[in-house]
Amino acid sequence: MSTTLLPPPRETEIDPGAGGGGGWTGVRLVTAVIPPSRLEQLQAAAAAGGATGMTVSDAGGYGRQRGHSATWMGAEYQIDFVPKLQVELLVSAADADRVVDALVAFVRTGRIGDGKVWVTPVESVTRIRTGEAGLDAL
Ligand SMILES: Nc1ncnc2c1ncn2[C@@H]1O[C@H](COP(=O)(O)OP(=O)(O)OP(=O)(O)O)[C@@H](O)[C@H]1O
Ligand SMILES: [Mg+2]
Numbered sequence: 684m685s686t687t688l689l690p691p692p693r694e695t696e697i698d699p700g701a702g703g704g705g706g707w708t709g710v711r712l713v714t715a716v717i718p719p720s721r722l723e724q725l726q727a728a729a730a731a732g733g734a735t736g737m738t739v740s741d742a743g744g745y746g747r748q749r750g751h752s753a754t755w756m757g758a759e760y761q762i763d764f765v766p767k768l769q770v771e772l773l774v775s776a777a778d779a780d781r782v783v784d785a786l787v788a789f790v791r792t793g794r795i796g797d798g799k800v801w802v803t804p805v806e807s808v809t810r811i812r813t814g815e816a817g818l819d820a821l
Contacts, residue, residue: 717798728789732782
């Protein structure tokens, strides 16, 4: 008996977002945490990448440098949670890489604290007005 070695399935064939009872939605959630001053550049990147909408929230966080120190009335203290914006964009799986690439290109200054962007699979999306689901809901 011979064993056939199959190549690993491509990402488009096994949707890691399928989850328990979910199905293939073809939708990805792009989450970015950026300095508030870079929102305009992010909006331009989102448009260039084909994103149709976004949610922006005030956030605070730190990365590898763990905040920064500041001085008030001669006393030095540590600011752990640096003000940031958290941006969420639902996009098609086909557009996700383009959105991330555009976002990195437009938002980047090269300085520490430029931010982070990550992509997660989405199990279900529904447009409330129409009941459309999945890619049709974007
Ligand atoms: N590991 C993480 N998990 C969750 N959120 C993170 C993580 N790292 C960074 N963030 C969020 O992203 C924001 C920006 O991170 P930041 O750009 O400082 O990342 P970094 O890895 O320290 O990169 P750099 O060295 O360029 O500063 C943080 O304020 C925080 O809100
Ligand atoms: Mg940092």
